[in-house]
Amino acid sequence: MSIKEPKLIMEMPTPNHGKLWLWLDERIGLSDFAYLAKKKEIPLHRHTIWYYFGGMTLFLFMIQVITGILLLLYYRPSAAEAFESIQFLMTEVEFGWLVRSIHSWSANLMIFAMFIHLFSALFLRAYRAPREITWLSGSGLLGLMLAFGFTGYLLPWNELAFFATRVGTEIPGVVPVVGPFLRRLLRGGDDVTGATLTRFYGIHVAILPAIVTVMLGLHLFLVQKHGMSRPAAAESSEAAKRTMPFFPNFFLRDLVGWLCALGVLAALAAYFPAELGKKADPFQPAPIGIRPEWYFMSMFQTLKLLPAHILGVEGELLGVLAFGLIGLVLVLMPFLDRSATLGRWSRWPAAFGVALIVYSVVLTYLGYTMSPTK
Amino acid sequence: MADHESSIALDTGRRRFLNWFLGTTAGAFFISVTYPLSRYLIPPEVEESTAHTVTLALKPQEVKPNSGQIFRFGSQPAILIKTPNDELKAFSAACTHLACIVQYRSDISHIWCACHNGHFDLNGKNIEGPPPKPLEEYVVNVRSDQIVVNKRA
Numbered sequence: 001m002s003i004k005e006p007k008l009i010m011e012m013p014t015p016n017h018g019k020l021w022l023w024l025d026e027r028i029g030l031s032d033f034a035y036l037a038k039k040k041e042i043p044l045h046r047h048t049i050w051y052y053f054g055g056m057t058l059f060l061f062m063i064q065v066i067t068g069i070l071l072l073l074y075y076r077p078s079a080a081e082a083f084e085s086i087q088f089l090m091t092e093v094e095f096g097w098l099v100r101s102i103h104s105w106s107a108n109l110m111i112f113a114m115f116i117h118l119f120s121a122l123f124l125r126a127y128r129a130p131r132e133i134t135w136l137s138g139s140g141l142l143g144l145m146l147a148f149g150f151t152g153y154l155l156p157w158n159e160l161a162f163f164a165t166r167v168g169t170e171i172p173g174v175v176p177v178v179g180p181f182l183r184r185l186l187r188g189g190d191d192v193t194g195a196t197l198t199r200f201y202g203i204h205v206a207i208l209p210a211i212v213t214v215m216l217g218l219h220l221f222l223v224q225k226h227g228m229s230r231p232a233a234a235e236s237s238e239a240a241k242r243t244m245p246f247f248p249n250f251f252l253r254d255l256v257g258w259l260c261a262l263g264v265l266a267a268l269a270a271y272f273p274a275e276l277g278k279k280a281d282p283f284q285p286a287p288i289g290i291r292p293e294w295y296f297m298s299m300f301q302t303l304k305l306l307p308a309h310i311l312g313v314e315g316e317l318l319g320v321l322a323f324g325l326i327g328l329v330l331v332l333m334p335f336l337d338r339s340a341t342l343g344r345w346s347r348w349p350a351a352f353g354v355a356l357i358v359y360s361v362v363l364t365y366l367g368y369t370m371s372p373t374k
Numbered sequence: 375m376a377d378h379e380s381s382i383a384l385d386t387g388r389r390r391f392l393n394w395f396l397g398t399t400a401g402a403f404f405i406s407v408t409y410p411l412s413r414y415l416i417p418p419e420v421e422e423s424t425a426h427t428v429t430l431a432l433k434p435q436e437v438k439p440n441s442g443q444i445f446r447f448g449s450q451p452a453i454l455i456k457t458p459n460d461e462l463k464a465f466s467a468a469c470t471h472l473a474c475i476v477q478y479r480s481d482i483s484h485i486w487c488a489c490h491n492g493h494f495d496l497n498g499k500n501i502e503g504p505p506p507k508p509l510e511e512y513v514v515n516v517r518s519d520q521i522v523v524n525k526r527a
Contacts, residue, residue, distance in 0.1 A: 163474055167489055170472040188417045191449065195417065283444050283451050285467070285477030286488040303472070304490040306504055314506045316471060372488065373479075 036224070040246035043230045050120035051228055051250075052257050053113050059258040060110035061216075063265070064148075067103035068205065075155065077201035079194030082157035083279040090276060101269035107149060109265065111295050114145060122333065122353045125340040126229035132334035134226065137219040139331045144212050149293055151204040157197060162280035164292045165200070166192045171303075174317050192282070232343060289372040298360040299323055301367035326356065430454065430521040437462065437521075442478020442485070447523065451475050452512065454521070457496050458483060462516065464523045465498045465509040476509070485509065 025031050042051060074093060076085040089096035118138070121127060127135035154165045169192065173183035188195035230241075244250055278287075292300050299319075306315035329336065329352065339346045425448040432454075437443075442455040444467055451467040455478055465485065467475050474489035484501075485494040493502035498509035513524040 163489060167472045167474060174472075185416060189420060282475075283446055284475065285444060285453075286474040288488045290474075290488050300490075303504065308471075308500060308504055308506045315504050316506070372491070 037247040038245070040224070040227070041243040042246055042250045043228055044242040044244055045231065047120075047124055047231055048244075050116075050124065052254065053117040053120060054223070055254045056113040056257055056261060057110055057117055058216075058220075059254075059261060060106050060113060061145075061212075063106040063262075064103065064110060065209075067099050067106065070099045071103060072205065077155070077198050079157060079197055079280075082155060082197060083276070086156050086276055090273075097273050098269055101273040102265055104274035105265055105268045105272075107152065108294070109261065111145060111149060114142060115295075118142060119353055119357065121229075122330075123350055124229065124231040125337070125345075125349065126231075127334040127337075128229075128232075128340040129334075131222070131226055131229055134219060134222040135334050136331065137215055137222065140215050141212065141219060144208055144215060146295070148204065148208050148212075149295065151200040151208070153293060154197060154200045155204065156276060157280050158277040159280055159284070159287050160277055160290060162192060162282065163286045163290050165196065167300075168292070168296075169196070171316075171320055174314070174320055176317075232340070232345065291367065294364060297367040298363035301363040301370075304367075330356075424448070426525045428523050430523065432521055433519045434462065434516045434521055435519070440480045440483065442480075444475065444477075445523075447512070447525075452523065453478065453485065454514070454523070455485065455496065462514045462521065463496065463498075464512040464514045465494075466512070467509075469505055470500065470507040470509060471503075471505040 021030060042048065071089070074085055074089045074096065076082060086100070089100060091097075121135065121138065150165075150168055154161045169183055169186045172186065173179045175182065184190060186196075186199075187193075188199040291297065302323075303316055303319050306319045308315055310318050333349060334341075337346060337349045340349070428445070428447050430445055432445075437454070437456045439456050439460050440458045442453050444451050444453055446452070447466075453465050453467040453476060455463045455465070457463060465476075469476050469487040469489065469492055471487065471490055471492050474487050476485050476487045476492075476494065478484075479486040482493075483496060485496070485498065486492070487494075487503070487505065491503045492500065492505035494505065494509055495501050498511045500506065500508050511526070513526060515522045515524065
């Protein structure tokens with residue numbers, strides 16, 4: 001960790017990297033990239049560790065893209081064949097189980113890394129001016145990743161997937177006025193059928209990746225443009241303005257983290273391979289102990305515990321509206337917490353974050369431990 | 375001088391007209407792209423099965439008391455129950471909470487939804503958990519050795 005050196009040379013001298021480098025540099029401007037990489041610096045303070053989780057999310061996303069493309073080679077998106085094609089992948093295709101298990105585990109770890117990234121940005125007030133749009137694009141990415149998780153969950157066309165989708169697409173359906181239309185639009189019809197499967201497939205492998213590419217591009221561009229946000233506490237004292245070059249110092253540390261993540265992924269995939277379960281049957285009761293992915297568990301458990309009616313309004317409607325409101329507060333945080341930009345430290349965003357974490361952890365715990373038949 | 379001013383006025387008038395023209399063209403183009411696109415995304419109405427009656431592939435004597443099973447009512451799942459008192463009943467099997475498919479719990483003689491732990495009694499009434507409404511009840515008739523289920527008129 002070196003203390004930031006004063007910039008003596010503004011004009012970058014062309015380093016001598018050989019003829020090929022020079023040839024390419026004249027044509028695509030390699031030295032511009034080299035300059036960008038050299039310019040980027042990472043602030044050093046006691047919260048520096050949190051800077052790693054954005055990159056970690058990005059790494060796991062790249063794993064998702066690669067394994068997702070590999071899965072496409074065997075997957076067949078129809079109600080008649082989807083389940084069987086994955087069965088074939090898991091049992092016959094060499095390392096098919098590995099690719100699918102990594103895809104499934106990496107999805108979970110990515111969502112987890114993203115939540116850490118989100119809450120660290122929230123607690124350090126990284127959203128304050130001029131980084132409001134960075135925060136907005138980040139929350140957009142969060143929504144897109146959850147949509148990836150939700151649509152991908154249906155693709156194996158097994159029992160769990162079928163009912164999770166039936167419930168999940170019913171939830172926007174309880175919203176007054178536009179609800180039934182939204183539900184039809186999502187399902188590609190009135191019920192969850194093969195039409196829903198092809199629709200979710202298209203969303204999962206084409207529409208979401210296209211939107212994510214743009215959104216991620218914007219997010220990374222803004223991070224590059226504004227540099228890392230320094231928490232206000234670290235901003236105040238002049239002596240504490242230490243930095244580390246992004247390249248190679250921080251980048252190499254990133255790589256170490258990614259390598260560890262890859263090891264964890266491989267171990268999880270090998271010891272706990274993704275399950276397939278039973279093929280979906282639209283004329284069978286929901287199986288006992290049915291539950292969604294862990295990141296939807298707290299919402300699922302909330303809907304389970306809400307009474308049928310609260311003050312004359314249907315419980316699930318209130319629940320869904322509350323989720324929407326919490327999401328909205330989170331997205332609009334840079335505009336609700338104006339004081340952070342002015343350098344005053346209001347406590348409520350942190351209290352809001354802590355409350356959200358505690359609530360989710362408690363409800364998720366209940367979701368996994370409460371007897372499913374009581 | 376006056377000539378010059380009037381030519382400026384004419385010019386801005388012409389400019390405004392052209393801008394308006396360009397703007398509406400862009401708007402029309404936008405609509406002509408987004409309208410078919412949005413209509414494409416909305417799934418077409420599929421002829422709903424209007425069946426008001428269904429004859430089950432089951433003999434009444436094959437159904438055990440205190441049991442339930444799912445059957446197809448048109449394109450929708452429905453549940454046939456034989457109560458502990460030997461009475462046949464049928465309901466829509468889509469939970470009124472978030473549309474999971476319910477099942478019969480012989481241990482407590484309830485219709486039960488595994489998704490969010492909703493309980494219904496043997497009349498389809500929501501008695502516990504989140505479901506806000508009772509299940510839709512159908513009429514069951516036994517004709518010789520056939521079970522016929524009808525929607526209520």
